[in-house]
Amino acid sequence: MDAGSSDKLILMGAGNLAWHLGPALQDAGYTLLQVFSHTAGSARALGRRLGVDWTTDAGRLHEEAGLLLFCVSDRVIPELLLRIELKKVMMVHTAGSVPADVFKGIAREYGVLYPLMTFSKDRSLDFSTVPVCIEGSTVNSTSILEKMAGSISGRVYRMDSQQRKILHLSGVFACNFSNHMYHLADEYLAGEGLDFEMLKPLIRETAAKVMEMDPASAQTGPASRNNSAIVRLHIDLLKDHPELQKIYTFVSDSITNHFRA
Amino acid sequence: MDAGSSDKLILMGAGNLAWHLGPALQDAGYTLLQVFSHTAGSARALGRRLGVDWTTDAGRLHEEAGLLLFCVSDRVIPELLLRIELKKVMMVHTAGSVPADVFKGIAREYGVLYPLMTFSKDRSLDFSTVPVCIEGSTVNSTSILEKMAGSISGRVYRMDSQQRKILHLSGVFACNFSNHMYHLADEYLAGEGLDFEMLKPLIRETAAKVMEMDPASAQTGPASRNNSAIVRLHIDLLKDHPELQKIYTFVSDSITNHFRA
Numbered sequence: 001m002d003a004g005s006s007d008k009l010i011l012m013g014a015g016n017l018a019w020h021l022g023p024a025l026q027d028a029g030y031t032l033l034q035v036f037s038h039t040a041g042s043a044r045a046l047g048r049r050l051g052v053d054w055t056t057d058a059g060r061l062h063e064e065a066g067l068l069l070f071c072v073s074d075r076v077i078p079e080l081l082l083r084i085e086l087k088k089v090m091m092v093h094t095a096g097s098v099p100a101d102v103f104k105g106i107a108r109e110y111g112v113l114y115p116l117m118t119f120s121k122d123r124s125l126d127f128s129t130v131p132v133c134i135e136g137s138t139v140n141s142t143s144i145l146e147k148m149a150g151s152i153s154g155r156v157y158r159m160d161s162q163q164r165k166i167l168h169l170s171g172v173f174a175c176n177f178s179n180h181m182y183h184l185a186d187e188y189l190a191g192e193g194l195d196f197e198m199l200k201p202l203i204r205e206t207a208a209k210v211m212e213m214d215p216a217s218a219q220t221g222p223a224s225r226n227n228s229a230i231v232r233l234h235i236d237l238l239k240d241h242p243e244l245q246k247i248y249t250f251v252s253d254s255i256t257n258h259f260r261a
Numbered sequence: 262m263d264a265g266s267s268d269k270l271i272l273m274g275a276g277n278l279a280w281h282l283g284p285a286l287q288d289a290g291y292t293l294l295q296v297f298s299h300t301a302g303s304a305r306a307l308g309r310r311l312g313v314d315w316t317t318d319a320g321r322l323h324e325e326a327g328l329l330l331f332c333v334s335d336r337v338i339p340e341l342l343l344r345i346e347l348k349k350v351m352m353v354h355t356a357g358s359v360p361a362d363v364f365k366g367i368a369r370e371y372g373v374l375y376p377l378m379t380f381s382k383d384r385s386l387d388f389s390t391v392p393v394c395i396e397g398s399t400v401n402s403t404s405i406l407e408k409m410a411g412s413i414s415g416r417v418y419r420m421d422s423q424q425r426k427i428l429h430l431s432g433v434f435a436c437n438f439s440n441h442m443y444h445l446a447d448e449y450l451a452g453e454g455l456d457f458e459m460l461k462p463l464i465r466e467t468a469a470k471v472m473e474m475d476p477a478s479a480q481t482g483p484a485s486r487n488n489s490a491i492v493r494l495h496i497d498l499l500k501d502h503p504e505l506q507k508i509y510t511f512v513s514d515s516i517t518n519h520f521r522a
Contacts, residue, residue, distance in 0.1 A: 016481065075490060097483075097491050116463055118481045123470060131459050157459070166453045169495045173446040173505075174460045175467045176482030177512050178439035183476035183519065185434040192427045198392050198418070199435045200472055202377055206436045207468035209384060211461055215444035220277065220379045221437030222358075229336060230358050234430045243515060244434075250511060251438045254504060258444065 004066035006090050006109075006144045010034045012080065013071030014042035014054075016119040017094055021071060021152075022050050024127040028151035033062040038076070058083035065089055067144075069113070074098040081106055090141065096168025099161040100135045111136035111145050114164055115153070118175050127152045133159040133167065184244055216258070223255035231256075265327035267351050267370075267405045271295045273341065274332030275303035275315075277380040278355055282332060282413075283311050285388040289412035294323040299337070319344035326350055328405075330374070335359040342367055351402065357429025360422040361396045372397035372406050375425055376414070379436050388413045394420040394428065445505055477519070484516035492517075 007030055011018050014037035026032055035054040037043035047054030053062065058080050061068070065086060070077055070093040077093060081103075090109040093102065096116070103110035114133040119125065132149040134156060136142030142158070149156040159167070182203060186196040209218040222230035231252050238245035268291055272279050275298035287293055296315040298304035308315030314323065319341050322329070326347060331338055331354040338354060342364075351370040354363065357377070364371035375394040380386065393410040395417060397403030403419070410417040420428070443464060447457040470479040483491035492513050499506035 073486065073488065075488065097494055116459060118463060118467055118470065118479070120470065120474065120479060120481065122478075123474065125466065129462050131462060155462075163453075163455065165494070165498060166450070167455060167459065169498055169509075170446040170450045170455070170460060171463055172482055172484075172495065172509070173442045173449070175463050176480065176484065176516065177442040177508075178464070179467050179471070179476055179480050180512060180516050180519075181434045181438040181442065182471050183480060184515075185431040186476050188434070189427070189431045192424075194424065194428060194431070196475070198377060198428065199431060201390050201392060201416075202379060202432055202436050203439070203468050203471060205386065206379055206440050207464050209379065209381065210440070210443050210464060213381065213384065214457070215440055215447050217383075218379070218381060219437065219440050219444060220381065221433055223433075223437065225334065227334065227336065233358055233426070234433065237426060237430055243518070247438075247511065247515060248430075248433070250508065251441055254445075254508060255437065255441050257504070258441075 004064040004089075006066040006148075007031055008033055008064055008066045010036060010061055010065045010068050011046070011050075011071060012036045012058075012068050013073075014039070014046040015071060015073075016121050017115070018046060018071035019049075019121045020119045020125055020127065021069070021094070021115070022046060024152040025069075025148070026050060028148075030148070030151070033065050036061065037072075059085055061086055067092060070094060077102055090144065092145065096171065097165045100137060101161070103137070107137075109136075109138060109141045109144070111141045112161070112164065113145055113149055114159075114168075116167060116171055118179075128154050131155045131157060133157045133164050135160060135164065184247065188241065188244060219255065219259065221255070223252040224259045226256055226259065265325040265350075267327040267409075268292055269294055269325055269327045271297060271322055271326045271329050272307070272311075272332060273297045273319075273329050274334075275300070275307040276332060276334075277382050278376070279307060279332035280310075280382045281380045281386055281388065282330070282355070282376070283307060285413040286330075286409070287311060289409075291409070291412070294326050297322065298333075320346055322347055328353060331355060338363055351405065353406065357432065358426045361398060362422070364398070368398075370397075370399060370402045370405070372402045373422070373425065374406055374410055375420075375429075377428060377432055379440075389415050392416045392418060394418045394425050396421060396425065445508065449502065449505060480516065480520065482516070484513035485520045487517055487520065 032052050035047045043054040067090040074095040091103045091107040100112045112135045116131045132153045134145040293313050296308045304315040328351040335356040352364045352368040361373045373396045377392045393414045395406040
C-alpha cells in the first residue's frame with residue numbers, strides 16, 4: 001500500500017511537546033489522524049483535545065498516514081520503530097540531541113523538526129515566535145519540513161544534527177539550569193518562611209535584560225564584583241544546606257573567573 | 262549645627278544602583294544635594310544627570326543634608342564612615358547582606374533601604390514594581406524609610422537584617438546565577454559559531470513560566486526526566502570545555518536529585 005500524503009499525520013507521543021505541537025499543526029491546516037502513546041490516559045486526553053482517534057498499540061497505526069511525528073522521549077524511539085508496520089511513511093522526530101539518521105534504513109524520507117522551547121501542558125504558548133530547526137534526509141523531506149515548520153513558526157532554521165545538539169545543550173544551560181536556580185531559591189525561601197513571590201520582578205528583569213544587553217554586561221552581584229566577603233557570608237549562611245552551598249560556591253567561582261580583570 | 266531634613270539627601274555612590282535610585286527619588290520629590298563617589302568620572306556623570314553638585318571628598322559633604330544614602334559597595338562603608346564629619350545626619354545603606362547596625366554608635370537614626378533588583382546604568386527600569394525592604398533603628402527612622410520607599414515603589418516590606426540576607430542570597434540564585442547560565446550558553450554558542458539570539462524566546466518563556474507556575478512544575482529537560490543517555494551525551498560534547506562540563510554535571514545531578522521519584 002502506498003504511503004499517504006505528508007499532510008496527514010500521526011502524533012507519536014502525547015506529552016508536553018505533542019500537547020502544543022498538535023493544536024498548532026491543526027490550526028495550520030494539517031490533518032491529525034491519530035494520537036499514539038504508551039499511556040492510555042495521555043493518548044485519550046490529547047486525542048479528545050484534538051478531536052481525533054487514539055491508540056496505545058504502535059502496530060495499529062492509521063494506514064492513511066503519510067508522516068509520523070515522534071514527540072516521545074528519545075529513549076523510546078528505537079523500540080517503537082520495531083513495532084511500526086506502516087511502509088513508505090515519512091518519519092520525523094522532535095528531539096534536540098538525537099541524530100536524524102536514527103531513521104536511516106527504516107524510512108527513505110525522514111528528518112527532524114526541533115522547536116527550541118520549554119513546553120508544559122498547562123501553559124499556552126504562541127508558537128509563531130518559537131525557533132524551529134529542521135533537517136531532512138532528502139531535498140523532498142527538507143522541503144516538507146520547511147513547509148511544516150514555516151506554517152507554525154516565523155523562525156525556521158536549517159541545521160544539521162551536530163549543530164542541533166550544540167543548540168540543545170546551550171538551551172539546557174539557558175532554560176533548564178536557570179529554572180533550577182529559581183527552584184533552589186524557591187525551596188530555600190520557603191524553608192525560611194519567605195515568599196518566592198518577592199523574587200518575581202527580579203527574575204522578570206534578569207531575563208528582560210538579556211533581550212537587549214549581552215549576558216556578560218548584564219551581570220551584577222557579589223561574585224561579579226569579586227566581593228569575597230559577601231560570598232563568604234552567603235556560604236556560611238548556607239551551612240545547613242550542603243547542596244545549595246556547593247552550587248553557590250561553584251557557580252560563584254565560575255562567575256569570579258569570568259569577571260577577573 | 263543641627264541636621265537638615267531627611268528630605269535632603271546626599272547620594273553616597275554613583276554606581277548602577279545610585280544611577281537608578283537618584284532619579285527615582287528626585288521624581289518622588291526628594292531633594293538631592295550632592296553626589297559623592299571615590300571616582301571623579303562617576304560622581305561627575307551622575308551629578309550632571311541629576312543636575313546637582315558632586316564631590317570625591319567625603320570630608321566635604323553638603324552641611325544641609327539630613328540623610329546620607331549609601332549606594333557604595335559594602336566594603337567601602339566602614340572606611341567612608343571614618344571620613345564623614347556631618348553630625349546628626351541619618352544614615353541609610355542599600356545593601357542586602359550588610360546589617361543595619363553597621364551605623365550603630367555613629368548615627369542615632371539609621372537604617373536600610375534595599376531594593377531587590379538587578380540594576381545596570383544603561384538600562385531604564387520602572388521602580389514602582391521593585392520590592393523594597395526597609396529596616397530602621399527607631400520608630401522615626403522606620404517611618405522615614407517607609408515613606409521614602411513608598412514614594413518610589415508600590416511594594417515595601419519591613420524586614421530585619423537576617424531576613425534581608427536570606428532574601429539577598431535567594432536573589433543571587435534567581436538572578437546572578439541564572440544570568441551566569443545565560444552567559445555560559447552565550448560563550449559556548451559563540452565558540453561554535455551559533456547565535457545567542459536563538460535562545461531569547463526560550464529565556465523569555467522560562468522566566469515567564471514561573472510568574473504563573475512554581476519552578477518545580479515548570480522544570481523540563483533531560484535531567485528532570487532522568488534521561489541519563491542525553492545527559493552523558495552532553496557531558497561528552499563538553500569534553501573540551503572543562504568548566505562547562507563541571508557545571509553541567511553538577512547542576513544536572515542536583516536537578517535529578519530533585520526529580521527522582
